[in-house]
Amino acid sequence: MYKKNKDFKWAIARDNFLTQNECDEIIEKIKTQNKMFDNEDFIERNGSWTDFNDDPIKDKIFNVVKIANSMCFKFNIGGVGGCYGKHYFAKDFEDLCENGPLHADLSPENNALVQLSEDGTEEYRDETFEKEIEVFDTTTKLTAIVFLNDDFEGGELVVWDYPIKVKRGRMVIIPSFAGHRVKKFTGNDRFVLATFIKGDYFK
Numbered sequence: 001m002y003k004k005n006k007d008f009k010w011a012i013a014r015d016n017f018l019t020q021n022e023c024d025e026i027i028e029k030i031k032t033q034n035k036m037f038d039n040e041d042f043i044e045r046n047g048s049w050t051d052f053n054d055d056p057i058k059d060k061i062f063n064v065v066k067i068a069n070s071m072c073f074k075f076n077i078g079g080v081g082g083c084y085g086k087h088y089f090a091k092d093f094e095d096l097c098e099n100g101p102l103h104a105d106l107s108p109e110n111n112a113l114v115q116l117s118e119d120g121t122e123e124y125r126d127e128t129f130e131k132e133i134e135v136f137d138t139t140t141k142l143t144a145i146v147f148l149n150d151d152f153e154g155g156e157l158v159v160w161d162y163p164i165k166v167k168r169g170r171m172v173i174i175p176s177f178a179g180h181r182v183k184k185f186t187g188n189d190r191f192v193l194a195t196f197i198k199g200d201y202f203k
């Protein structure tokens with residue numbers, strides 16, 4: 001007989017992880033900090049990224065993830081692989097992602113990275129992105145998303161076919177191998193913190 005994890009969930013949420021003021025401060029940082037990538041095609045699909053790896057919020061997130069992991073997932077986790085602020089633009093998401101593809105955070109987000117050449121035939125990867133963000137591989141165990149605002153329509157985090165409602169200050173933790181996507185949204189831009197928790201590969 002194999003041991004089962006009866007506590008496993010596809011997603012676990014912790015409301016009021018951040019206060020309204022804390023969310024606003026982080027949104028301000030995302031808006032003003034240097035962008036990590038300026039590839040427009042990438043930003044359209046994944047939002048504009050900023051680095052939060054030197055911000056104390058990273059440890060605060062990891063502390064809650066550790067509790068969620070011992071209650072629910074029971075993965076072998078080591079630490080934070082990366083913490084990023086993401087700014088999704090409403091102007092892009094009005095047209096995109098209504099029924100967009102699911103992705104997992106285990107391997108590079110191929111859909112986002114592949115580009116067509118001018119004549120529409122050749123494809124290549126954005127190697128810079130893969131080198132700079134070394135979080136998408138088989139050592140990525142958990143993904144923690146903190147919603148920083150909810151003043152827009154839609155924008156749910158869909159895990160498989162289950163949409164998770166966006167609520168300011170709410171943290172959602174999912175296994176990084178769970179298929180997920182952001183639903184179409186309209187109105188204001190959407191801001192989140194995305195943190196990737198790593199540990200030895202599954203064995």
Ligand SMILES: [Fe+2]
Pocket residue numbers: 103104105180
């Ligand atoms: Fe993702």
